[in-house]
Amino acid sequence: MGISALTPPPKSEDVHETLLEFPDNRVLIDLCGEFDRNLAQIEQQLSVQIIRRGNQLALMGEADSREKAAEVLGALYQRLEAGRSVEPGDIDGEIRMGGSAEGTGVRAGDQLEMFKGGKVEIQTRKKLIEPRTEAQKAYVQALYNNELAFGIGPAGTGKTYLAVAVGVNMFINGHVDRIILSRPAVEAGERLGFLPGAMEDKVDPYMQPLYDALNDFLPGKQVEKLKEEKRIEIAPLAFMRGRTLSNAFVVLDEAQNATTMQMKMFLTRLGEGSRMVITGDRSQVDLPRGVMSGLRDAERILAGVESISFNYFTAKDVVRHPLVARIIDAYEADEQG
Structure with a gap:
Protein backbone atom coordinates (compact mmCIF):
# COMPACT_ATOMS: atom_id res chain seq x y z
CA MET A 1 0.00 0.00 0.00
CA MET A 97 19.18 10.64 -4.78
CA GLY A 98 15.94 12.57 -5.10
CA GLY A 99 13.66 10.43 -2.94
CA SER A 100 12.41 8.45 -5.94
CA ALA A 101 10.21 5.54 -4.94
CA GLU A 102 9.77 4.23 -8.46
CA GLY A 103 10.76 0.72 -9.43
CA THR A 104 11.68 -2.26 -7.32
CA GLY A 105 15.41 -1.94 -7.88
CA VAL A 106 17.93 -3.34 -10.31
CA ARG A 107 20.24 -5.82 -8.64
CA ALA A 108 23.79 -5.49 -9.81
CA GLY A 109 25.03 -8.89 -10.88
CA ASP A 110 21.67 -9.92 -12.36
CA GLN A 111 22.02 -7.31 -15.12
CA LEU A 112 25.64 -6.52 -15.84
CA GLU A 113 25.36 -4.62 -19.09
CA MET A 114 22.78 -1.93 -18.39
CA PHE A 115 20.86 -0.45 -15.50
CA LYS A 116 17.50 0.65 -16.86
CA GLY A 117 15.53 2.61 -14.28
CA GLY A 118 14.95 1.75 -10.66
CA LYS A 119 17.66 1.71 -8.03
CA VAL A 120 21.07 0.13 -8.28
CA GLU A 121 21.55 -2.42 -5.52
CA ILE A 122 24.59 -4.59 -4.79
CA GLN A 123 23.76 -7.86 -3.08
CA THR A 124 26.44 -9.33 -0.83
CA ARG A 125 26.32 -12.20 1.67
CA LYS A 126 25.79 -9.91 4.67
CA LYS A 127 23.92 -6.87 3.39
CA LEU A 128 22.39 -5.05 0.45
CA ILE A 129 24.41 -2.01 -0.62
CA GLU A 130 22.87 1.01 -2.35
CA PRO A 131 24.71 4.02 -3.82
CA ARG A 132 23.75 7.14 -1.87
CA THR A 133 24.64 9.83 -4.41
CA GLU A 134 24.30 10.19 -8.17
CA ALA A 135 28.10 10.05 -8.51
CA GLN A 136 28.18 6.77 -6.58
CA LYS A 137 25.42 5.34 -8.77
CA ALA A 138 27.32 6.28 -11.95
CA TYR A 139 30.48 4.76 -10.45
CA VAL A 140 28.79 1.43 -9.71
CA GLN A 141 27.40 1.34 -13.23
CA ALA A 142 30.88 1.99 -14.59
CA LEU A 143 32.32 -0.86 -12.52
CA TYR A 144 29.97 -3.31 -14.24
CA ASN A 145 30.19 -1.84 -17.73
CA ASN A 146 33.97 -1.39 -18.05
CA GLU A 147 36.91 -3.74 -17.72
CA LEU A 148 38.99 -0.98 -16.12
CA ALA A 149 37.46 1.75 -13.96
CA PHE A 150 38.98 4.62 -12.00
CA GLY A 151 37.30 6.15 -8.93
CA ILE A 152 38.96 9.44 -7.95
CA GLY A 153 37.97 11.77 -5.14
CA PRO A 154 38.30 12.65 -1.45
CA ALA A 155 38.12 10.31 1.52
CA GLY A 156 34.71 9.10 2.62
CA THR A 157 33.05 9.05 -0.81
CA GLY A 158 32.75 5.25 -0.95
CA LYS A 159 35.26 4.61 -3.74
CA THR A 160 36.88 1.54 -2.21
CA TYR A 161 33.83 0.38 -0.27
CA LEU A 162 31.64 0.20 -3.37
CA ALA A 163 34.41 -1.38 -5.45
CA VAL A 164 34.86 -4.18 -2.91
CA ALA A 165 31.05 -4.62 -2.71
CA VAL A 166 30.85 -5.04 -6.48
CA GLY A 167 33.78 -7.46 -6.38
CA VAL A 168 32.04 -9.60 -3.74
CA ASN A 169 28.79 -9.49 -5.73
CA MET A 170 30.51 -10.64 -8.93
CA PHE A 171 32.35 -13.34 -7.00
CA ILE A 172 29.28 -14.84 -5.32
CA ASN A 173 27.41 -14.73 -8.66
CA GLY A 174 30.19 -16.65 -10.40
CA HIS A 175 31.34 -13.88 -12.75
CA VAL A 176 34.91 -14.04 -11.39
CA ASP A 177 36.87 -16.75 -9.59
CA ARG A 178 38.96 -14.55 -7.31
CA ILE A 179 39.03 -11.21 -5.54
CA ILE A 180 42.41 -9.48 -5.38
CA LEU A 181 42.79 -6.35 -3.26
CA SER A 182 46.00 -4.33 -3.22
CA ARG A 183 47.42 -0.99 -2.16
CA PRO A 184 50.90 0.57 -1.97
CA ALA A 185 52.56 0.02 1.41
CA VAL A 186 53.33 3.71 1.91
CA GLU A 187 53.30 5.38 5.33
CA ALA A 188 50.95 8.36 5.63
CA GLY A 189 53.49 10.97 6.65
CA GLU A 190 54.86 8.96 9.57
CA ARG A 191 57.95 6.82 10.09
CA LEU A 192 56.75 3.62 11.74
CA GLY A 193 60.09 1.84 11.64
CA PHE A 194 60.43 -1.93 11.33
CA LEU A 195 57.29 -3.81 12.31
CA PRO A 196 57.61 -7.11 14.21
CA GLY A 197 56.44 -10.53 13.03
CA ALA A 198 56.30 -12.44 9.77
CA MET A 199 55.75 -10.83 6.35
CA GLU A 200 51.94 -10.95 6.70
CA ASP A 201 52.16 -9.27 10.12
CA LYS A 202 54.28 -6.47 8.63
CA VAL A 203 51.93 -5.64 5.74
CA ASP A 204 48.58 -6.22 7.47
CA PRO A 205 48.44 -2.72 9.05
CA TYR A 206 48.62 -1.19 5.56
CA MET A 207 45.89 -3.53 4.27
CA GLN A 208 43.47 -3.10 7.20
CA PRO A 209 41.02 -0.78 5.36
CA LEU A 210 40.58 -3.50 2.72
CA TYR A 211 39.95 -6.15 5.39
CA ASP A 212 37.37 -3.84 6.99
CA ALA A 213 35.45 -3.47 3.73
CA LEU A 214 35.61 -7.18 2.96
CA ASN A 215 34.35 -8.16 6.42
CA ASP A 216 31.36 -5.88 5.92
CA PHE A 217 30.17 -8.04 3.01
CA LEU A 218 31.22 -11.60 3.86
CA PRO A 219 31.10 -13.62 7.11
CA GLY A 220 34.46 -13.63 8.89
CA LYS A 221 34.89 -17.41 8.71
CA GLN A 222 34.20 -17.39 5.00
CA VAL A 223 36.76 -14.63 4.45
CA GLU A 224 39.41 -16.68 6.26
CA LYS A 225 38.53 -19.84 4.32
CA LEU A 226 38.65 -18.04 0.98
CA LYS A 227 41.99 -16.48 1.92
CA GLU A 228 43.40 -19.93 2.69
CA GLU A 229 42.16 -21.14 -0.70
CA LYS A 230 43.77 -18.09 -2.39
CA ARG A 231 40.37 -17.09 -3.77
CA ILE A 232 40.71 -13.85 -1.86
CA GLU A 233 44.11 -12.16 -1.84
CA ILE A 234 45.07 -8.97 -0.04
CA ALA A 235 48.62 -7.95 -0.80
CA PRO A 236 50.88 -4.90 -1.23
CA LEU A 237 51.26 -3.49 -4.73
CA ALA A 238 54.90 -4.63 -4.92
CA PHE A 239 53.73 -8.28 -4.80
CA MET A 240 51.85 -7.91 -8.12
CA ARG A 241 54.98 -7.79 -10.27
CA GLY A 242 55.31 -10.66 -12.73
CA ARG A 243 51.75 -11.94 -12.30
CA THR A 244 48.87 -12.24 -14.77
CA LEU A 245 45.55 -11.73 -12.99
CA SER A 246 42.92 -13.76 -14.90
CA ASN A 247 39.23 -14.30 -14.02
CA ALA A 248 39.60 -11.96 -11.07
CA PHE A 249 38.09 -8.78 -9.70
CA VAL A 250 41.10 -6.62 -8.86
CA VAL A 251 41.10 -3.44 -6.76
CA LEU A 252 44.07 -1.10 -6.32
CA ASP A 253 43.33 1.24 -3.40
CA GLU A 254 45.22 4.46 -2.52
CA ALA A 255 46.56 4.54 -6.08
CA GLN A 256 47.80 8.12 -5.66
CA ASN A 257 50.73 6.57 -3.76
CA ALA A 258 51.78 4.36 -6.66
CA THR A 259 54.66 5.63 -8.80
CA THR A 260 54.30 5.88 -12.57
CA MET A 261 56.25 2.65 -13.06
CA GLN A 262 54.23 0.81 -10.41
CA MET A 263 50.96 1.95 -11.99
CA LYS A 264 52.03 0.77 -15.45
CA MET A 265 53.15 -2.55 -13.95
CA PHE A 266 49.83 -3.02 -12.19
CA LEU A 267 47.63 -2.06 -15.14
CA THR A 268 49.42 -4.53 -17.39
CA ARG A 269 48.64 -7.42 -14.98
CA LEU A 270 45.03 -7.49 -16.28
CA GLY A 271 44.22 -10.94 -17.67
CA GLU A 272 41.34 -12.62 -19.48
CA GLY A 273 37.95 -12.47 -17.75
CA SER A 274 39.13 -9.91 -15.19
CA ARG A 275 37.96 -6.48 -14.13
CA MET A 276 40.16 -3.89 -12.48
CA VAL A 277 39.31 -0.88 -10.31
CA ILE A 278 41.76 1.88 -9.40
CA THR A 279 40.80 4.20 -6.53
CA GLY A 280 42.64 7.20 -5.17
CA ASP A 281 42.61 10.70 -3.74
CA ARG A 282 44.92 13.16 -5.50
CA SER A 283 44.97 15.42 -2.42
CA GLN A 284 46.57 12.74 -0.20
CA VAL A 285 49.81 11.80 -1.97
CA ASP A 286 52.36 10.38 0.48
CA LEU A 287 55.16 9.79 -2.05
CA PRO A 288 58.55 11.45 -1.49
CA ARG A 289 58.85 15.01 -2.77
CA GLY A 290 59.56 15.09 -6.49
CA VAL A 291 58.12 11.61 -7.23
CA MET A 292 55.25 11.75 -9.72
CA SER A 293 51.99 10.06 -8.70
CA GLY A 294 51.13 7.21 -11.05
CA LEU A 295 47.44 8.00 -10.66
CA ARG A 296 47.84 11.48 -12.12
CA ASP A 297 49.92 10.09 -14.99
CA ALA A 298 47.33 7.38 -15.71
CA GLU A 299 44.56 10.01 -15.91
CA ARG A 300 46.53 11.90 -18.54
CA ILE A 301 47.67 8.90 -20.58
CA LEU A 302 44.52 6.77 -20.54
CA ALA A 303 41.88 9.47 -21.05
CA GLY A 304 39.67 8.43 -23.96
CA VAL A 305 40.87 4.82 -24.14
CA GLU A 306 37.97 2.44 -24.90
CA SER A 307 36.62 0.29 -22.01
CA ILE A 308 38.28 2.54 -19.41
CA SER A 309 36.08 4.82 -17.31
CA PHE A 310 36.94 7.70 -14.99
CA ASN A 311 34.50 8.62 -12.23
CA TYR A 312 35.10 11.66 -10.02
CA PHE A 313 33.77 12.47 -6.56
CA THR A 314 33.62 15.71 -4.59
CA ALA A 315 32.94 16.68 -0.99
CA LYS A 316 29.21 16.52 -1.84
CA ASP A 317 29.56 12.73 -2.19
CA VAL A 318 31.04 12.17 1.28
CA VAL A 319 28.88 9.64 3.12
CA ARG A 320 30.73 9.65 6.44
CA HIS A 321 29.99 12.18 9.18
CA PRO A 322 28.67 15.44 7.63
CA LEU A 323 31.58 17.27 9.23
CA VAL A 324 34.00 15.36 6.95
CA ALA A 325 32.54 17.10 3.89
CA ARG A 326 32.95 20.50 5.55
CA ILE A 327 36.57 19.69 6.46
CA ILE A 328 37.33 18.72 2.85
CA ASP A 329 35.70 21.91 1.56
CA ALA A 330 37.73 24.02 3.98
CA TYR A 331 41.03 22.45 2.91
CA GLU A 332 40.16 22.82 -0.79
CA ALA A 333 39.23 26.48 -0.27
CA ASP A 334 42.53 27.09 1.56
CA GLU A 335 44.55 25.49 -1.27
CA GLN A 336 42.75 27.57 -3.91
CA GLY A 337 43.07 30.76 -1.88
Whole structure:
Protein backbone atom coordinates (compact mmCIF):
# COMPACT_ATOMS: atom_id res chain seq x y z
CA MET A 1 0.00 0.00 0.00
CA GLY A 2 1.13 3.53 -0.68
CA ILE A 3 0.50 6.86 0.95
CA SER A 4 -1.94 9.56 0.00
CA ALA A 5 -1.10 13.25 -0.12
CA LEU A 6 -3.66 15.84 0.85
CA THR A 7 -2.86 19.50 0.33
CA PRO A 8 -5.54 21.66 2.01
CA PRO A 9 -5.72 25.42 1.51
CA PRO A 10 -3.14 27.34 3.58
CA LYS A 11 -4.34 28.23 7.05
CA SER A 12 -2.98 31.71 6.56
CA GLU A 13 -0.89 33.61 4.05
CA ASP A 14 2.28 32.68 5.95
CA VAL A 15 1.59 28.98 6.61
CA HIS A 16 1.90 26.36 3.88
CA GLU A 17 1.20 22.74 4.69
CA THR A 18 1.22 19.35 2.97
CA LEU A 19 -0.55 16.42 4.62
CA LEU A 20 0.59 12.84 4.03
CA GLU A 21 -1.64 9.98 5.15
CA PHE A 22 -0.14 6.55 5.91
CA PRO A 23 -2.48 3.50 5.96
CA ASP A 24 -0.30 1.29 8.21
CA ASN A 25 0.33 2.90 11.59
CA ARG A 26 2.94 0.29 12.59
CA VAL A 27 5.02 1.10 9.52
CA LEU A 28 4.56 4.81 10.24
CA ILE A 29 6.04 4.31 13.73
CA ASP A 30 9.16 2.76 12.16
CA LEU A 31 9.25 5.56 9.60
CA CYS A 32 9.31 8.19 12.36
CA GLY A 33 12.04 6.31 14.23
CA GLU A 34 12.80 6.19 17.93
CA PHE A 35 11.92 9.55 19.50
CA ASP A 36 11.09 10.73 15.94
CA ARG A 37 14.81 10.83 15.10
CA ASN A 38 14.18 10.00 11.42
CA LEU A 39 11.78 12.92 11.10
CA ALA A 40 14.29 15.17 12.87
CA GLN A 41 16.98 14.22 10.34
CA ILE A 42 14.68 15.03 7.41
CA GLU A 43 13.67 18.31 9.05
CA GLN A 44 17.28 19.34 9.51
CA GLN A 45 18.48 18.37 6.02
CA LEU A 46 15.49 19.73 4.10
CA SER A 47 14.55 22.75 6.25
CA VAL A 48 10.97 21.64 6.87
CA GLN A 49 8.87 21.08 9.97
CA ILE A 50 7.11 17.71 10.34
CA ILE A 51 4.24 17.22 12.80
CA ARG A 52 2.58 13.86 13.39
CA ARG A 53 -1.22 13.78 13.65
CA GLY A 54 -2.45 10.22 14.13
CA ASN A 55 -1.67 8.39 10.91
CA GLN A 56 -0.81 11.63 9.12
CA LEU A 57 2.33 13.72 8.83
CA ALA A 58 1.97 17.47 8.28
CA LEU A 59 4.86 19.05 6.36
CA MET A 60 5.42 22.79 6.76
CA GLY A 61 7.89 24.98 4.94
CA GLU A 62 8.72 26.18 1.44
CA ALA A 63 6.90 24.40 -1.38
CA ASP A 64 10.06 22.82 -2.86
CA SER A 65 11.19 21.56 0.54
CA ARG A 66 7.77 20.09 1.31
CA GLU A 67 7.67 18.35 -2.07
CA LYS A 68 11.14 16.88 -1.59
CA ALA A 69 10.33 15.76 1.98
CA ALA A 70 7.12 14.09 0.76
CA GLU A 71 9.09 12.16 -1.90
CA VAL A 72 11.67 11.04 0.64
CA LEU A 73 9.04 9.96 3.19
CA GLY A 74 7.18 8.04 0.49
CA ALA A 75 10.32 6.22 -0.60
CA LEU A 76 11.26 5.34 2.99
CA TYR A 77 7.72 4.13 3.73
CA GLN A 78 7.83 1.80 0.71
CA ARG A 79 11.24 0.58 1.86
CA LEU A 80 9.76 -0.35 5.26
CA GLU A 81 6.74 -2.00 3.63
CA ALA A 82 9.17 -4.21 1.72
CA GLY A 83 10.59 -5.44 5.03
CA ARG A 84 13.80 -3.43 4.98
CA SER A 85 15.15 -1.20 7.71
CA VAL A 86 15.69 2.56 7.65
CA GLU A 87 18.97 3.86 9.05
CA PRO A 88 20.35 7.43 9.05
CA GLY A 89 22.47 6.58 6.00
CA ASP A 90 19.39 5.35 4.12
CA ILE A 91 17.61 8.64 4.81
CA ASP A 92 20.64 10.60 3.67
CA GLY A 93 20.79 8.48 0.51
CA GLU A 94 17.13 9.07 -0.33
CA ILE A 95 17.58 12.82 0.12
CA ARG A 96 20.67 12.90 -2.10
CA MET A 97 19.18 10.64 -4.78
CA GLY A 98 15.94 12.57 -5.10
CA GLY A 99 13.66 10.43 -2.94
CA SER A 100 12.41 8.45 -5.94
CA ALA A 101 10.21 5.54 -4.94
CA GLU A 102 9.77 4.23 -8.46
CA GLY A 103 10.76 0.72 -9.43
CA THR A 104 11.68 -2.26 -7.32
CA GLY A 105 15.41 -1.94 -7.88
CA VAL A 106 17.93 -3.34 -10.31
CA ARG A 107 20.24 -5.82 -8.64
CA ALA A 108 23.79 -5.49 -9.81
CA GLY A 109 25.03 -8.89 -10.88
CA ASP A 110 21.67 -9.92 -12.36
CA GLN A 111 22.02 -7.31 -15.12
CA LEU A 112 25.64 -6.52 -15.84
CA GLU A 113 25.36 -4.62 -19.09
CA MET A 114 22.78 -1.93 -18.39
CA PHE A 115 20.86 -0.45 -15.50
CA LYS A 116 17.50 0.65 -16.86
CA GLY A 117 15.53 2.61 -14.28
CA GLY A 118 14.95 1.75 -10.66
CA LYS A 119 17.66 1.71 -8.03
CA VAL A 120 21.07 0.13 -8.28
CA GLU A 121 21.55 -2.42 -5.52
CA ILE A 122 24.59 -4.59 -4.79
CA GLN A 123 23.76 -7.86 -3.08
CA THR A 124 26.44 -9.33 -0.83
CA ARG A 125 26.32 -12.20 1.67
CA LYS A 126 25.79 -9.91 4.67
CA LYS A 127 23.92 -6.87 3.39
CA LEU A 128 22.39 -5.05 0.45
CA ILE A 129 24.41 -2.01 -0.62
CA GLU A 130 22.87 1.01 -2.35
CA PRO A 131 24.71 4.02 -3.82
CA ARG A 132 23.75 7.14 -1.87
CA THR A 133 24.64 9.83 -4.41
CA GLU A 134 24.30 10.19 -8.17
CA ALA A 135 28.10 10.05 -8.51
CA GLN A 136 28.18 6.77 -6.58
CA LYS A 137 25.42 5.34 -8.77
CA ALA A 138 27.32 6.28 -11.95
CA TYR A 139 30.48 4.76 -10.45
CA VAL A 140 28.79 1.43 -9.71
CA GLN A 141 27.40 1.34 -13.23
CA ALA A 142 30.88 1.99 -14.59
CA LEU A 143 32.32 -0.86 -12.52
CA TYR A 144 29.97 -3.31 -14.24
CA ASN A 145 30.19 -1.84 -17.73
CA ASN A 146 33.97 -1.39 -18.05
CA GLU A 147 36.91 -3.74 -17.72
CA LEU A 148 38.99 -0.98 -16.12
CA ALA A 149 37.46 1.75 -13.96
CA PHE A 150 38.98 4.62 -12.00
CA GLY A 151 37.30 6.15 -8.93
CA ILE A 152 38.96 9.44 -7.95
CA GLY A 153 37.97 11.77 -5.14
CA PRO A 154 38.30 12.65 -1.45
CA ALA A 155 38.12 10.31 1.52
CA GLY A 156 34.71 9.10 2.62
CA THR A 157 33.05 9.05 -0.81
CA GLY A 158 32.75 5.25 -0.95
CA LYS A 159 35.26 4.61 -3.74
CA THR A 160 36.88 1.54 -2.21
CA TYR A 161 33.83 0.38 -0.27
CA LEU A 162 31.64 0.20 -3.37
CA ALA A 163 34.41 -1.38 -5.45
CA VAL A 164 34.86 -4.18 -2.91
CA ALA A 165 31.05 -4.62 -2.71
CA VAL A 166 30.85 -5.04 -6.48
CA GLY A 167 33.78 -7.46 -6.38
CA VAL A 168 32.04 -9.60 -3.74
CA ASN A 169 28.79 -9.49 -5.73
CA MET A 170 30.51 -10.64 -8.93
CA PHE A 171 32.35 -13.34 -7.00
CA ILE A 172 29.28 -14.84 -5.32
CA ASN A 173 27.41 -14.73 -8.66
CA GLY A 174 30.19 -16.65 -10.40
CA HIS A 175 31.34 -13.88 -12.75
CA VAL A 176 34.91 -14.04 -11.39
CA ASP A 177 36.87 -16.75 -9.59
CA ARG A 178 38.96 -14.55 -7.31
CA ILE A 179 39.03 -11.21 -5.54
CA ILE A 180 42.41 -9.48 -5.38
CA LEU A 181 42.79 -6.35 -3.26
CA SER A 182 46.00 -4.33 -3.22
CA ARG A 183 47.42 -0.99 -2.16
CA PRO A 184 50.90 0.57 -1.97
CA ALA A 185 52.56 0.02 1.41
CA VAL A 186 53.33 3.71 1.91
CA GLU A 187 53.30 5.38 5.33
CA ALA A 188 50.95 8.36 5.63
CA GLY A 189 53.49 10.97 6.65
CA GLU A 190 54.86 8.96 9.57
CA ARG A 191 57.95 6.82 10.09
CA LEU A 192 56.75 3.62 11.74
CA GLY A 193 60.09 1.84 11.64
CA PHE A 194 60.43 -1.93 11.33
CA LEU A 195 57.29 -3.81 12.31
CA PRO A 196 57.61 -7.11 14.21
CA GLY A 197 56.44 -10.53 13.03
CA ALA A 198 56.30 -12.44 9.77
CA MET A 199 55.75 -10.83 6.35
CA GLU A 200 51.94 -10.95 6.70
CA ASP A 201 52.16 -9.27 10.12
CA LYS A 202 54.28 -6.47 8.63
CA VAL A 203 51.93 -5.64 5.74
CA ASP A 204 48.58 -6.22 7.47
CA PRO A 205 48.44 -2.72 9.05
CA TYR A 206 48.62 -1.19 5.56
CA MET A 207 45.89 -3.53 4.27
CA GLN A 208 43.47 -3.10 7.20
CA PRO A 209 41.02 -0.78 5.36
CA LEU A 210 40.58 -3.50 2.72
CA TYR A 211 39.95 -6.15 5.39
CA ASP A 212 37.37 -3.84 6.99
CA ALA A 213 35.45 -3.47 3.73
CA LEU A 214 35.61 -7.18 2.96
CA ASN A 215 34.35 -8.16 6.42
CA ASP A 216 31.36 -5.88 5.92
CA PHE A 217 30.17 -8.04 3.01
CA LEU A 218 31.22 -11.60 3.86
CA PRO A 219 31.10 -13.62 7.11
CA GLY A 220 34.46 -13.63 8.89
CA LYS A 221 34.89 -17.41 8.71
CA GLN A 222 34.20 -17.39 5.00
CA VAL A 223 36.76 -14.63 4.45
CA GLU A 224 39.41 -16.68 6.26
CA LYS A 225 38.53 -19.84 4.32
CA LEU A 226 38.65 -18.04 0.98
CA LYS A 227 41.99 -16.48 1.92
CA GLU A 228 43.40 -19.93 2.69
CA GLU A 229 42.16 -21.14 -0.70
CA LYS A 230 43.77 -18.09 -2.39
CA ARG A 231 40.37 -17.09 -3.77
CA ILE A 232 40.71 -13.85 -1.86
CA GLU A 233 44.11 -12.16 -1.84
CA ILE A 234 45.07 -8.97 -0.04
CA ALA A 235 48.62 -7.95 -0.80
CA PRO A 236 50.88 -4.90 -1.23
CA LEU A 237 51.26 -3.49 -4.73
CA ALA A 238 54.90 -4.63 -4.92
CA PHE A 239 53.73 -8.28 -4.80
CA MET A 240 51.85 -7.91 -8.12
CA ARG A 241 54.98 -7.79 -10.27
CA GLY A 242 55.31 -10.66 -12.73
CA ARG A 243 51.75 -11.94 -12.30
CA THR A 244 48.87 -12.24 -14.77
CA LEU A 245 45.55 -11.73 -12.99
CA SER A 246 42.92 -13.76 -14.90
CA ASN A 247 39.23 -14.30 -14.02
CA ALA A 248 39.60 -11.96 -11.07
CA PHE A 249 38.09 -8.78 -9.70
CA VAL A 250 41.10 -6.62 -8.86
CA VAL A 251 41.10 -3.44 -6.76
CA LEU A 252 44.07 -1.10 -6.32
CA ASP A 253 43.33 1.24 -3.40
CA GLU A 254 45.22 4.46 -2.52
CA ALA A 255 46.56 4.54 -6.08
CA GLN A 256 47.80 8.12 -5.66
CA ASN A 257 50.73 6.57 -3.76
CA ALA A 258 51.78 4.36 -6.66
CA THR A 259 54.66 5.63 -8.80
CA THR A 260 54.30 5.88 -12.57
CA MET A 261 56.25 2.65 -13.06
CA GLN A 262 54.23 0.81 -10.41
CA MET A 263 50.96 1.95 -11.99
CA LYS A 264 52.03 0.77 -15.45
CA MET A 265 53.15 -2.55 -13.95
CA PHE A 266 49.83 -3.02 -12.19
CA LEU A 267 47.63 -2.06 -15.14
CA THR A 268 49.42 -4.53 -17.39
CA ARG A 269 48.64 -7.42 -14.98
CA LEU A 270 45.03 -7.49 -16.28
CA GLY A 271 44.22 -10.94 -17.67
CA GLU A 272 41.34 -12.62 -19.48
CA GLY A 273 37.95 -12.47 -17.75
CA SER A 274 39.13 -9.91 -15.19
CA ARG A 275 37.96 -6.48 -14.13
CA MET A 276 40.16 -3.89 -12.48
CA VAL A 277 39.31 -0.88 -10.31
CA ILE A 278 41.76 1.88 -9.40
CA THR A 279 40.80 4.20 -6.53
CA GLY A 280 42.64 7.20 -5.17
CA ASP A 281 42.61 10.70 -3.74
CA ARG A 282 44.92 13.16 -5.50
CA SER A 283 44.97 15.42 -2.42
CA GLN A 284 46.57 12.74 -0.20
CA VAL A 285 49.81 11.80 -1.97
CA ASP A 286 52.36 10.38 0.48
CA LEU A 287 55.16 9.79 -2.05
CA PRO A 288 58.55 11.45 -1.49
CA ARG A 289 58.85 15.01 -2.77
CA GLY A 290 59.56 15.09 -6.49
CA VAL A 291 58.12 11.61 -7.23
CA MET A 292 55.25 11.75 -9.72
CA SER A 293 51.99 10.06 -8.70
CA GLY A 294 51.13 7.21 -11.05
CA LEU A 295 47.44 8.00 -10.66
CA ARG A 296 47.84 11.48 -12.12
CA ASP A 297 49.92 10.09 -14.99
CA ALA A 298 47.33 7.38 -15.71
CA GLU A 299 44.56 10.01 -15.91
CA ARG A 300 46.53 11.90 -18.54
CA ILE A 301 47.67 8.90 -20.58
CA LEU A 302 44.52 6.77 -20.54
CA ALA A 303 41.88 9.47 -21.05
CA GLY A 304 39.67 8.43 -23.96
CA VAL A 305 40.87 4.82 -24.14
CA GLU A 306 37.97 2.44 -24.90
CA SER A 307 36.62 0.29 -22.01
CA ILE A 308 38.28 2.54 -19.41
CA SER A 309 36.08 4.82 -17.31
CA PHE A 310 36.94 7.70 -14.99
CA ASN A 311 34.50 8.62 -12.23
CA TYR A 312 35.10 11.66 -10.02
CA PHE A 313 33.77 12.47 -6.56
CA THR A 314 33.62 15.71 -4.59
CA ALA A 315 32.94 16.68 -0.99
CA LYS A 316 29.21 16.52 -1.84
CA ASP A 317 29.56 12.73 -2.19
CA VAL A 318 31.04 12.17 1.28
CA VAL A 319 28.88 9.64 3.12
CA ARG A 320 30.73 9.65 6.44
CA HIS A 321 29.99 12.18 9.18
CA PRO A 322 28.67 15.44 7.63
CA LEU A 323 31.58 17.27 9.23
CA VAL A 324 34.00 15.36 6.95
CA ALA A 325 32.54 17.10 3.89
CA ARG A 326 32.95 20.50 5.55
CA ILE A 327 36.57 19.69 6.46
CA ILE A 328 37.33 18.72 2.85
CA ASP A 329 35.70 21.91 1.56
CA ALA A 330 37.73 24.02 3.98
CA TYR A 331 41.03 22.45 2.91
CA GLU A 332 40.16 22.82 -0.79
CA ALA A 333 39.23 26.48 -0.27
CA ASP A 334 42.53 27.09 1.56
CA GLU A 335 44.55 25.49 -1.27
CA GLN A 336 42.75 27.57 -3.91
CA GLY A 337 43.07 30.76 -1.88
